[in-house]
Each structure stands twice: as C-alpha cells, then as structure tokens.
Amino acid sequence: MYFINRTWKRLWKPFLAVTAAITLLTAATSERASAAGLLVADGGFGGVLKIQQQDVRVTINNAIAVTQVDQVFVNTENRQVEALYLFPVPREASVSNFSMWVNGKEMIGEVVEKERARQIYNSYKQQRRDPGLLEQVDFKQFEMRIFPIAAGAEQRIRIEYYQQLDVDHDWGTYVYPLATNVQGKPIDSQVTGRFSMTVDVKSEVPIKELKSESHPDDFVVVSHQSNYAQASMELTEGDLSRDIVMAFQTHRARTGLDLITSRPKGEDGYFMLTLTPGADLSSTSEPMDYVFLLDISGSMSRDDKLTISRRSASAFIDSLGPDDRFECLAFNMTPIPLFQSMKPASTENLQLATEFLQSQRARGGTVLQPAVSAAYAYRDNDRPLNVVLLSDGMTETGEQSELLQLIQARPAGVRVFCIGVGNEVNRPLLEQMADQAGGLAAFVSTEDSFRRQAQLMRQKLVRPAIENVRVAFDGGRVTDVEPVEMGDLFYGTPLRLFGRYGNGGAISVSLTGTVQGGPWKQTVELDLPNNDEGNSEIERMWAFMRVKQLLADERALSANHRDEIVRLCEAYSIVSPYASMLVLENNDEYQRWKIEQRNAVRIERDRASRASVQEKLAEMRRQASDNFEVSRERMSEQSGGPNRAPNNPITAPSRPSPQTTTSNPAPSRGVDLDVGLPGGGAIDPVTAIIALGTAGGAAFAGRRKKKSA
Amino acid sequence: MISVLRNYPSTLVVTTLALLVWAVPSLGSLLETNFALIGEGQWWRIWTGHLVHFDGGHLFWDLMMFVALGSVCERQHPRLFPIAWFVLATGVTLGLAMFCDGIGSYRGLSGIDTGLFVWLASERVFRSCIDRERVTAFAWLLALIGLTGKLVFETVTGQTLFVDSSGFTPLVEAHLAGVMFGFICSLIVFASARDEEISLDERFVRCGK
Numbered sequence: 001m002y003f004i005n006r007t008w009k010r011l012w013k014p015f016l017a018v019t020a021a022i023t024l025l026t027a028a029t030s031e032r033a034s035a036a037g038l039l040v041a042d043g044g045f046g047g048v049l050k051i052q053q054q055d056v057r058v059t060i061n062n063a064i065a066v067t068q069v070d071q072v073f074v075n076t077e078n079r080q081v082e083a084l085y086l087f088p089v090p091r092e093a094s095v096s097n098f099s100m101w102v103n104g105k106e107m108i109g110e111v112v113e114k115e116r117a118r119q120i121y122n123s124y125k126q127q128r129r130d131p132g133l134l135e136q137v138d139f140k141q142f143e144m145r146i147f148p149i150a151a152g153a154e155q156r157i158r159i160e161y162y163q164q165l166d167v168d169h170d171w172g173t174y175v176y177p178l179a180t181n182v183q184g185k186p187i188d189s190q191v192t193g194r195f196s197m198t199v200d201v202k203s204e205v206p207i208k209e210l211k212s213e214s215h216p217d218d219f220v221v222v223s224h225q226s227n228y229a230q231a232s233m234e235l236t237e238g239d240l241s242r243d244i245v246m247a248f249q250t251h252r253a254r255t256g257l258d259l260i261t262s263r264p265k266g267e268d269g270y271f272m273l274t275l276t277p278g279a280d281l282s283s284t285s286e287p288m289d290y291v292f293l294l295d296i297s298g299s300m301s302r303d304d305k306l307t308i309s310r311r312s313a314s315a316f317i318d319s320l321g322p323d324d325r326f327e328c329l330a331f332n333m334t335p336i337p338l339f340q341s342m343k344p345a346s347t348e349n350l351q352l353a354t355e356f357l358q359s360q361r362a363r364g365g366t367v368l369q370p371a372v373s374a375a376y377a378y379r380d381n382d383r384p385l386n387v388v389l390l391s392d393g394m395t396e397t398g399e400q401s402e403l404l405q406l407i408q409a410r411p412a413g414v415r416v417f418c419i420g421v422g423n424e425v426n427r428p429l430l431e432q433m434a435d436q437a438g439g440l441a442a443f444v445s446t447e448d449s450f451r452r453q454a455q456l457m458r459q460k461l462v463r464p465a466i467e468n469v470r471v472a473f474d475g476g477r478v479t480d481v482e483p484v485e486m487g488d489l490f491y492g493t494p495l496r497l498f499g500r501y502g503n504g505g506a507i508s509v510s511l512t513g514t515v516q517g518g519p520w521k522q523t524v525e526l527d528l529p530n531n532d533e534g535n536s537e538i539e540r541m542w543a544f545m546r547v548k549q550l551l552a553d554e555r556a557l558s559a560n561h562r563d564e565i566v567r568l569c570e571a572y573s574i575v576s577p578y579a580s581m582l583v584l585e586n587n588d589e590y591q592r593w594k595i596e597q598r599n600a601v602r603i604e605r606d607r608a609s610r611a612s613v614q615e616k617l618a619e620m621r622r623q624a625s626d627n628f629e630v631s632r633e634r635m636s637e638q639s640g641g642p643n644r645a646p647n648n649p650i651t652a653p654s655r656p657s658p659q660t661t662t663s664n665p666a667p668s669r670g671v672d673l674d675v676g677l678p679g680g681g682a683i684d685p686v687t688a689i690i691a692l693g694t695a696g697g698a699a700f701a702g703r704r705k706k707k708s709a
Numbered sequence: 710m711i712s713v714l715r716n717y718p719s720t721l722v723v724t725t726l727a728l729l730v731w732a733v734p735s736l737g738s739l740l741e742t743n744f745a746l747i748g749e750g751q752w753w754r755i756w757t758g759h760l761v762h763f764d765g766g767h768l769f770w771d772l773m774m775f776v777a778l779g780s781v782c783e784r785q786h787p788r789l790f791p792i793a794w795f796v797l798a799t800g801v802t803l804g805l806a807m808f809c810d811g812i813g814s815y816r817g818l819s820g821i822d823t824g825l826f827v828w829l830a831s832e833r834v835f836r837s838c839i840d841r842e843r844v845t846a847f848a849w850l851l852a853l854i855g856l857t858g859k860l861v862f863e864t865v866t867g868q869t870l871f872v873d874s875s876g877f878t879p880l881v882e883a884h885l886a887g888v889m890f891g892f893i894c895s896l897i898v899f900a901s902a903r904d905e906e907i908s909l910d911e912r913f914v915r916c917g918k
Contacts (some may be wrong), residue, residue, distance in 0.1 A: 382735075680763055680817040680879060683770040687859070691826050694852050695777045 041608035050076055052154065056176060056412050058196040059610060060248070062204055062274065063165045063172050063494070064537045066610070067093075072156045072193075075149045094544040095581070096573050097603055099158040102585055106158070108600045109583040110590065111573045114565050117580035120593055140559065158602075162540050166443065167494050170208075170251050174199070176244040196234040197244060200617060203227050204670055205250040205259040205276065213245040224620050253280040258362040258670040259510065259526050261501075262535040264605070269504070269528060271478075272538045273497040275469065275511070276488055278672075287323035288384050289342050291375040294360065295391035295421075297332040301362035305422040309390040310357040312419060312444050316388065317353050320345035327378055328353050332364035342378060372406055372416075379411050387416045389433070393426030407433050419444055466513040466520060469495060473509055476528050477502030482545040489513070504530035511673070524671045534616075536609040540602075543572035551576065573599040720779035721789045724772060727760045727818065731768050742815040744806055745788050756798045761816040771818040778825040786898060787917045788872070793894045797824035797887060817853025820883035827853065827891030835899050 053072040098109045112120075149155050165172045176197065181490050199309055201210055210229040212219040221231045231246060255278040263269030292313050300306040317326055325342035326349075329335045338356045343349045368391070375387045407416055418430035420443040427443065434441040466489040471481070481499035489495055501507075510523040547568050550561040562578055569579035590597050683691075714721060730736045742758025743751070762768035783790040801820030809815075830849045837846035863881040 228842070680767060680815060680819070680883075683774050683819045683822055685770060687856070688770050688774045689851065691774055691822070692777045694826075694849070695781045696828065 004471040050074055053193040054195045056076070058174065058176070058199040059537075059613070060172070060174060060199065060201045060203075061535060061537050061613075062202070062258070062272065063167055063496075064272070064541055065163050065165050065174055066537050066606075067159075067161050067163070067176070069159045070156065071158075072154055073149070074154050075151055077362065078151050080150050093161045093573055094164040094540065095159065095161045096540055097158070097160040097599060098581060098583060099155040100583060105586075107583050107585060108597070108603055109573075109581040110597055111569050111575060111579045111581050112308060112595055113570070114578050114580045115581045120582060120584075162537060162544065164496065164541065167250075168442065170249050172201075172248045172250065173213075174248075176246075178243050181233060188350075192232065194236060199230065199246050200614075201231075201248050202613075202617070203248075203250050204260065204274075205252050207248055208251045209247075209249040211247055213247050214242055215244055219246075224617070228617055228620055230392075230617075234240050236605060248576040252276045252278045254672040256670050256672040257470045257511075257524060257526070259528075260535045260538060261529055261532045262538050263504070263529060263532045264536075265531065265533075268477075268479075268544050269532070270535075270539045271499055271501060272535075272541065273382065273471070273499070273509070274494050275486070275489060275497070275527075276494040277466075277491050287321065287325070288386055289378060289380060290316075290320065290324060291378050291385065291387050292326065292328045293335075293371050293375055293387060293389045293391070294328060294330045294357065295332075295389070296330045296360045296362050297365055298363050299392055300421070302422075305392055306360070306362045308421045308444055310360070312421065313357055313388075313390055314350075314354050317345060317350055326353070328356055329371055329374055330356070330360045331368070332362075333367050335371040335374040336360075337374070338623040342380065360634045371404055373671070376414060379414055381413075383413075385411075385414045387414060388419065389416060389430070390419045390421055392421055393418075417441070427647045463677065469511065469513040471497055471511055473499075473507055475503070476505065476507035478507065480542075482542065482549055484549070498545050500542065501528050504528045504674045512690070522673050524673065526671065533609055534613055536606045540572050540574070540606075544574055545567050547574055547576055569667075570596075571598060583670055716787075717780050717783050719794060719913060720776060720783050723760065723779065723794065723818075725774055727762070727768065727772055727775075730760050731762060732766075735847070737816070742802055742805070744814070747806075755802045756795065758802065758815050759798050759818050759821055762818075763816055767817060771822060775818045775825070776824040778822060778829060782825050782829055789894075789898060793825075793828065793898075794821065796894060797821045797890050800824070800890030800893075801883050801886045804889070805880065805882055808882045808886075809880060815880065815883065817883070820887040823884040823887030824891030824894065825887075826856065827888045827893040830856075831892055831895035835895070857888060860888065 018628045036267055050073065051071055052074040053070075053071040057068045057070075060066075074656070101107070111117075156665065167173075171266075199210075201207060206226040207223065207229045210221050210223065210231055212221070212231065212233075217232060218233045218235060219231045220233070221229065229248065256276060258274045258276065259271060261269055261271045294309055294313055296306065300309065303647065317328075320326060322345065324345050324449045326345055327340075327342055328338040330338075338353060339349075342474065368389075372389075379385045410416065416433060418434045418441040420427055420430045420441060422444075427441075430443075431441045469486040469489050471486060473481070478499055478501045481497060483497070486495050486497060504527075506525055506527055508523055509526055510521065514520060547565055550565050550568075552692045553559050554561055565576055565578050568574065569576050573581070575581050582595070584595070587597070730740060740754065740757035741761045742754050747754050762771060779790070779794075782793070786793070798821060801824070802815070804820075805815050830853045833849040834846050834853065835845070837849060864885065870917055
C-alpha cells in the first residue's frame with residue numbers, strides 16, 4: 001500500500017500534466033483483450049465506480065440521432081481505483097467522441113490510424129501513465145477503463161455517438177440501452193445523484209406523436225410544433241436497469257422524398273434524401289404462411305431474451321389474418337415443431353402456440369441450419385412462405401457462412417425475416433441473412449411494445465414493395481452517393497441516401513424500380529442550397545455510410561480500401577478496424593505526436609450547429625408558449641398528470657397555430673411521388689345512393705309513362 | 710329468373726364474372742388492368758380489369774351501382790348495352806393510360822358505373838327537353854352537374870370525397886373518363902334513335918323553347 005501511495009504521489013502530477021489516453025478499438029478481440037488485460041495486471045486495483053450523475057441529451061434530426069452522454073463518476077472507496085464502465089453499442093451507432101475532463105478542461109479524442117494509435121498508447125502505458133481505455137468489445141458493447149482515480153475524487157466524461165434510427169410504419173424508435181449483462185451479471189445500475197434525459201425531435205415530415213414506451217410516467221412530452229417535439233425526464237437516484245425507449249410517429253400521407261442538407265462555407269455540401277413510403281402503398285389480400293423459428297439455445301437465457309422472444313412470437317401470431325397459416329419451430333441443436341403442418345391462425349391454435357412457447361427452456365448450443373431447412377419444407381406452392389427467425393444470432397462463427405449459403409439457396413417464394421432479440425444481439429449476421437433472403441431485420445428491446453412491433457412487421461410482410469429502387473441525379477455535381485444500391489422499399493421503412501454535391505441550385509432526381517412486376521420511373525426536381533449549417537449530423541453519417549460500404553467491398557471483393565478508410569475515419573472521427581480513438585492530455589501532446597486535432601474542430605462546429613438549432617427550437621418553444629393558457633393546458637395533459645390515462649400517447653396539434661408556423665427550423669424540402677401502385681375506381685356510398693335514387697326514379701318514371709300511354 | 714336472363718343478360722354476365730373473380734383471388738392478378746403487361750401483349754386486361762376488385766367494400770359499392778344502372782340502361786337499350794359496355798371499358802382504360810402515369814394497375818367497375826350514370830342522365834335530359842318536361846330535365850341536369858362538380862373538386866384538390874380506400878389509390882381520372890365516354894354513348898344513342906322522326910337540329914330547337 002505504501003508503495004502504491006508513493007508511486008501515485010510520484011506520478012499523478014506528471015500524469016495530469018502529460019497524458020490522458022483513451023483508445024477506442026474496434027479491431028480483433030485478441031488485441032482488445034490484450035490491452036485491457038495489461039491494464040488490470042499492471043494496476044491491479046479493480047473496482048467499479050459509482051455513477052453520481054448522468055445527463056443524456058438526444059437530438060433526433062430526421063431520424064439521425066445524436067446522443068451526448070455526460071457522466072460523473074465518484075470513487076467512494078478509500079483508495080485510488082481503476083474504473084470500469086460498460087455500455088452496449090446502440091444500433092448502427094458511430095461513436096464520434098470521447099472526452100475526459102482533466103484539470104477542469106475537456107480533452108477531446110482524435111481518431112488516428114490504428115497501428116499508430118496503438119504505438120502512442122503503448123508509449124504512455126510503458127511510463128505507467130495509463131489513465132483510461134475505452135474499447136468496443138466485439139459488436140455488442142463498449143468497455144471503458146479509467147485509471148487512476150483518487151480516493152473520493154470525481155471524474156467527468158462525455159460520450160457522443162451518431163446513429164440512424166429504425167423507422168417502422170412511420171414509427172421511429174430510439175433506444176438508450178441500459179439493460180445489459182457483463183459476463184452474465186447485470187451491470188450495477190443506479191445513479192446516486194441526478195439522472196436526466198432530454199430528447200428533441202425535429203422532422204421534415206410532421207410529427208404526430210412522441211412518447212416513451214418504457215418510462216411513460218417519467219417523461220414530460222411537449223409538442224411545440226408539428227415538426228418539433230420535446231421530451232424530458234429528471235430523476236434523483238434514477239434506475240438504470242431498464243432501457244429507455246422513445247418512439248415518435250411521423251406521418252406521410254403519400255410516398256415521397258424529403259431532403260435535408262448541410263453545406264459549410266467553402267466546402268462541398270452533404271445531403272440526405274429519404275424515400276418514405278406513404279399510405280398510398282396498398283395492401284394485398286393474398287394469404288400467407290408463416291414459420292416462426294424460436295431460438296431456445298443457452299444464450300437466450302440471458303437478459304430475458306427468451307421471454308422477449310415468446311412475447312414477440314405470440315404478438316405476431318395474434319396479428320395474423322384469418323386466411324394466414326402458421327407453424328412454430330423451437331430450436332437449439334435440432335428443431336422441435338409444434339404442429340408439423342401449417343395451421344390457420346385461429347384462437348385455439350394461438351392458445352396452443354402460446355403454451356408451446358411457454359414450455360420452451362433455453363439450453364444447449366445454437367445450430368440454425370437444420371431449423372432453417374425444416375422451415376423451408378413448409379413451403380406450399382399456392383402461397384408465399386415467410387420464415388420469421390427470433391434469435392440473438394449467437395451462432396457458431398464457422399456455421400455463419402454455411403447459413404448464408406443456405407439462405408441464398410432458399411426455394412422460390414420464401415422470404416426470411418429476422419427479429420433480433422435483446423441488446424446483446426449479432427446484428428450484422430441477422431441483417432445480412434434478412435438482406436440476402438429478400439426480407440428485413442428488426443430488433444426488439446426489452447422495453448418495446450411487442451404488439452406494436454408485431455403489427456409493424458406484419459404490415460411490412462403483406463404490403464407490396466418497390467423493388468430494386470435506384471436513384472439518378474442530374475445537376476448539382478452530385479458524387480459519392482451511399483448506398484449505391486438502395487434495395488427494396490418496404491411499406492413502413494424509409495430508405496435513406498447520403499451524398500455530396502458541388503453546386504447548389506435545382507437538380508433533377510430520377511427514381512426507378514419495379515412495382516408488382518412492372519417498371520416504375522419518376523423524376524422530380526429538388527433544390528440544393530448554397531449555404532446550410534443546420535444539419536451537420538449528416539456529414540458524419542455520410543462518412544460512416546461510406547466507410548461501411550468500403551469495408552463491405554473489401555469483404556466481398558478482397559479489394560483494399562485501407563488508405564481511403566483511414567482518411568475518412570481521421571477526417572470525420574469514425575472508429576473502424578483501421579482507425580482508433582486516442583485522447584491525449586493536452587494540445588501540446590497532440591502537437592508532439594503531430595496529430596491534427598480535426599475532431600476538436602469538427603466537434604466545435606457540430607456543437608455550434610446544434611446550438612444554433614437549439615436556439616431556433618427555443619424560439620419555437622417561446623412562440624408556442626405565447627398563448628399561455630393553451631400551453632399550460634396542453635402541458636398538463638401531456639405530462640402524465642392525474643387526468644392522463646397510462647400510455648396515452650401525446651399527439652401534436654393537428655394544425656399548428658398561425659403564430660408558430662413562421663419559424664420552422666428549416667423549410668420543408670419534400671416532394672410527393674406517384675408510385676406505380678394499384679389504382680382503383682371507387683364508388684363512395686353517397687354517390688351510390690344518389691345514383692341509385694336517380695336510377696330508381698328513371699325506372700319509376702318510365703313505368704308511369706308507359707301506364708299513362 | 711328466366712325473365713331476368715332474357716331482359717338483363719349482359720348485366721348478369723358482368724355481375725357473375727365480377728363475383729367469380731372475387732371468389733377466386735388468384736384470378737385478380739391475371740385479369741387486372743396492368744399497363745406494362747398490356748404493352749407486352751396481354752390485351753384482355755383492357756376489359757377484364759374492370760371485373761376485378763381490391764376488397765369486399767370496393768366490390769360491394771361498385772357492383773351495387775352497376776347492377777342498378779346497368780339494368781336500367783340494358784332494359785332501355787338491350788342491343789346497344791353490351792357495345793356501350795365495351796366502349797366504356799375501353800375508354801376508361803385509355804383515359805387512365807393517358808392521364809395516370811404513376812399508376813401501374815387498375816381495378817374496378819366504377820369508371821363504367823360513372824359512364825352508365827352519365828349515359829342515363831344525359832339521355833334523360835335530352836328526352837325531357839324534347840318532351841318539354843323542363844322540371845325533369847332540370848332535375849337530371851342537376852344530378853349531372855352535381856356529379857361533375859364532385860369530380861372536378863376531387864381533381865383540383867387531389868382528395869376524394871366519402872371514399873375510404875386504404876388499400877389502393879382512388880383514381881378520379883377513371884370517373885372523368887367514364888363521364889366523357891358516357892356522354893359520347895348518350896349522343897350516339899340519341900342521334901341514332903329511330904323512334905323519333907324529327908331532325909337533331911329541331912330537337913335542340915324544341916328543347917331550347
């Protein structure tokens with residue numbers, strides 16, 4: 001102990017003066033394990049710090065969410081400790097920053113080429129100046145180590161990440177993942193002080209509702225305008241054991257395109273184009289078959305995943321139509337069928353299915369192949385077969401390639417839909433399976449509404465899609481469009497396209513695809529601005545998508561895009577297998593290592609952009625509260641007060657008040673499309689009754705005339 | 710039953726076919742009006758698409774109106790009615806192909822229903838004018854103006870009145886084409902009427918008095 005104290009006394013000043021290194025690694029597991037192991041072995045102090053305060057600020061701009069988490073840890077032990085903090089990776093998230101406060105000053109992380117980052121990190125480690133390590137543990141979670149923190153000391157950190165949100169049938173879902181296990185044990189999840197969360201949602205498409213699925217009684221929700229809503233929560237000694245799930249509904253009556261842009265001065269611009277299916281995409285009355293594959297392997301016992309699966313499957317079967325048929329297969333090493341044939345979705349069969357699902361216990365390994373092959377055997381020629389896989393995707397690595405081959409070799413008329421269950425889920429595998437099988441992947445969190453998720457998924461199954469959507473641009477010097485292949489447009493799930501442009505002004509966007517076997521094409525005009533600094537989020541998202549595409553190209557074609565990936569990662573602060581995040585203690589250290597502080601510059605700009613948006617939003621709030629009586633009434637209705645029914649969603653006013661419509665954060669740049677979908681002549685009851693009356697009158701008059709003649 | 714068969718054969722055939730197609734859903738995709746497939750040679754879809762419907766509600770209202778209007782029109786013009794049906798079916802499909810670029814396929818009898826209504830009402834206006842029944846002529850004219858006004862409103866605003874069609878896009882253009890071809894039918898029938906001995910010019914002169 002004496003030695004430790006002496007070492008600490010000798011090193012803390014040089015440490016604070018020289019280094020704070022945090023490395024974000026997304027490379028091979030062995031390398032991450034090595035770095036983490038060395039830290040523990042070298043320090044050997046251990047200990048989990050208590051979270052004293054946690055403030056989460058979420059800005060959702062047209063389904064791009066920027067999450068900023070400020071956390072204050074406190075060392076309650078009477079000795080210096082090494083802190084360990086873990087948090088699950090949000091879906092499709094790209095961590096853009098990790099900051100630590102050293103001597104009251106925020107030190108921002110910079111992304112550098114991976115080998116160089118490791119070299120720099122190791123140089124500090126050898127000098128026993130190794131205060132923190134943030135790493136991504138495979139695809140599931142980030143792990144952060146901070147060392148040393150003195151007895152009784154506080155340590156403030158900030159994490160920022162970007163993600164595209166899943167949108168289903170006009171519902172966008174944001175999950176702040178909290179419920180997770182580490183090595184089979186739940187993370188200690190209690191804030192000793194304040195836990196606050198603010199969610200700002202703005203959208204080009206009008207927002208109909210914003211609500212919390214998980215914490216309806218804790219959030220106050222206010223709809224300031226039709227395209228801006230806000231939710232906030234503040235708790236003392238808040239519980240962090242449950243995911244926080246926010247859902248917002250936007251509504252587009254007709255299928256259309258919405259454009260948002262960002263163009264810093266003196267640079268090429270960025271754009272995000274969203275193709276949103278509207279209510280004009282029609283349903284088919286075609287009955288379908290469903291096989292539900294329920295994973296009951298050992299990994300499903302953790303995190304209540306099997307319970308989520310059971311409830312999701314039950315909700316899904318409950319949502320089937322009277323002409324649909326279904327079968328359930330539980331599987332671990334081998335498939336266990338419920339009926340061994342397709343049965344109609346009757347109440348009796350639903351009851352049998354519920355009992356079957358309830359009787360399953362999670363045990364054994366996961367072998368998906370026999371289960372998927374068995375599901376294919378249920379294919380009937382007179383109707384399509386949908387295989388719905390409910391799993392965490394934790395299958396053997398060796399099996400994955402065979403499984404993907406099996407998916408590709410599926411019989412005609414079979415689609416595979418994957419529902420990832422829980423936070424600890426092999427998202428890449430499930431997404432790849434669904435993509436290759438003409439289906440979709442969805443992910444269900446503990447706190448989600450299973451019924452709603454089931455209904456949304458089913459709507460996607462029965463609704464026709466625009467297949468092979470392609471977009472071409474004329475004008476604007478548009479380049480680097482991601483993704484290159486847009487794929488199919490499913491009802492309820494928008495497609496997003498990111499790209500860059502050189503020239504502002506009008507451009508022509510041509511969309512093509514296949515609708516019900518026939519070709520579809522439409523061309524629309526859009527305006528690209530010469531200056532727009534309100535949506536800087538899309539810059540990083542564009543780069544993130546580009547990096548993803550380059551990595552996918554490398555996997556598929558064995559091409560080498562390393563230099564380009566590193567360039568993008570360093571420029572836009574994206575952690576990848578080729579680039580890591582490093583935080584040094586002060587600017588001199590960055591200069592010493594010749595690391596250009598691009599992230600610091602970008603973050604400053606991002607924050608300025610967000611501050612500008614926040615100012616506009618604040619102005620909107622002020623204008624909305626001009627009519628104090630109305631606002632107060634609405635607030636009391638929306639804050640979950642005594643008069644409000646539980647889970648009663650808050651709806652935005654259907655028509656914004658005249659004084660509030662003048663200050664939208666950005667003008668709407670959306671266009672409706674005519675989708676080549678079924679049209680029909682429809683006789684409405686009023687016209688029919690009038691027509692029948694006149695026809696009856698004609699017949700009666702004719703008869704009377706005949707009689708009189 | 711035999712008298713129904715004898716008096717309304719075409720109405721009965723169309724109604725039976727529409728119900729049959731409804732009873733066998735797989736026929737729908739074979740028969741609906743799909744412009745891309747018509748272009749590939751599946752020409753029967755020009756006419757058969759009118760016999761296919763999206764759902765029960767769609768079929769109910771379309772068919773009810775067709776049975777009522779069709780039986781009145783067929784009773785009055787038993788020989789011309791099947792020809793008029795084909796003219797209306799062809800005209801509605803043609804109108805959709807010309808004015809509905811974004812629509813891939815079409816189903817429903819309503820375009821023909823509208824055409825039949827316009828045929829019936831226009832003819833009544835003409836006849837009432839000839840017979841100097843101004844009140845009757847005005848009443849039929851009012852019904853025509855009401856229908857046309859509704860369609861114009863729907864075309865201008867892009868919204869359909871009283872229609873609940875979550876499963877498909879209601880097409881006002883089908884009804885407008887029906888109005889046009891229904892009016893053409895009434896003119897042809899009126900002009901070729903053999904039971905009137907006076908000239909067309911004289912009829913209008915008398916109508917204007």
